[in-house]
Amino acid sequence: MPRARKDRIIPVAPIDRLMRDSGAGRVSDRGAEELAKILEEIGKILSKRAFELTEHAGRKTITDKDIKLAYDQWRP
DSSP: OOOGEEEESSSSHHHHHHHHHHSOOOOOHHHHHHHHHHHHHHHHHHHHEEEEEHHHOOOOOOOOHHHHHHHHHOOO
């Protein structure tokens, strides 16, 4: 069941633009919504890992370096 518009964190319009900028000629609303949902899930995974790295370092603020390290560890 798709998430309601108010439950989304990432708006669909920028995702549609991102997809078109990547070369897609046409993008369905459901296609953009699905990519937005996936990007939100990935964002949550990376944020959680970045927070773990921050706590391990004895800090309370997530920095760009924490995000980059979390991404490097997650990326296949």
